[in-house]
Amino acid sequence: GSQRLVLFFFVYQVKNMHDTIYWNDGIEFVLHHILAGAAAWGGMYPGCCHFYALFYFGFSEISTAILCLLANFDPVHGIVGLDEAFPKTKLVLGAMFVISFVVCRLVLWPFATYYFARDTMRAIKSDVPRAAGRRGYLWVIYCCCVGLSLIQLLFVAMIVKTGREEVAKFMNW
Helix, strand or coil, rough: HHHHHEEEEEEHHHHHHHHHHCCCCHHHHHHHHHHHHHHHHHHHCCCCHHHHHHCCHHHHHHHHHHHHHHCCCCCCCCCCCCHHHHHHHHHHHHHHHHHHHHHHHHHHHHHHHHHHHHHHHHHHHCCCCCHHHHHHHHHHHHHHHHHHHHHHHHHHHHHHHHHHHHHHHHHHH
């Protein structure tokens, strides 16, 4: 199951990279898709971090699923007029996104990352023959996880800024 999840996630990152470049979303999103895609690629190595794939490529993406719904309300890149026709729906989806992002990416992510980093370092330092063929992938995934963790902080700042703007618009509606 983890193997299929990682494969699906990798393909999703390729599709999102295309969209990011096409819509000129910014370098932070390009970097995010490169790191996430590289982590997924490394995770496709048989038996490499599959336990953690369920969190990083599954559960933590709940906020992304909600964000995909919310994107439809973007007045420029979404469905024109949807934000004006359903302002409360947009606000509810926005609140759901923020709550799920905080829970998945700010509360649970550090705990999962602590155990992932601990286990990964133990595996890298291990003398077990099975670890020998995985060390390169483990280093790549580890570095991607560190980079993605730092990018989460940038995304928090973006969410706070956009959230303030959207709430102000709603209050003036």
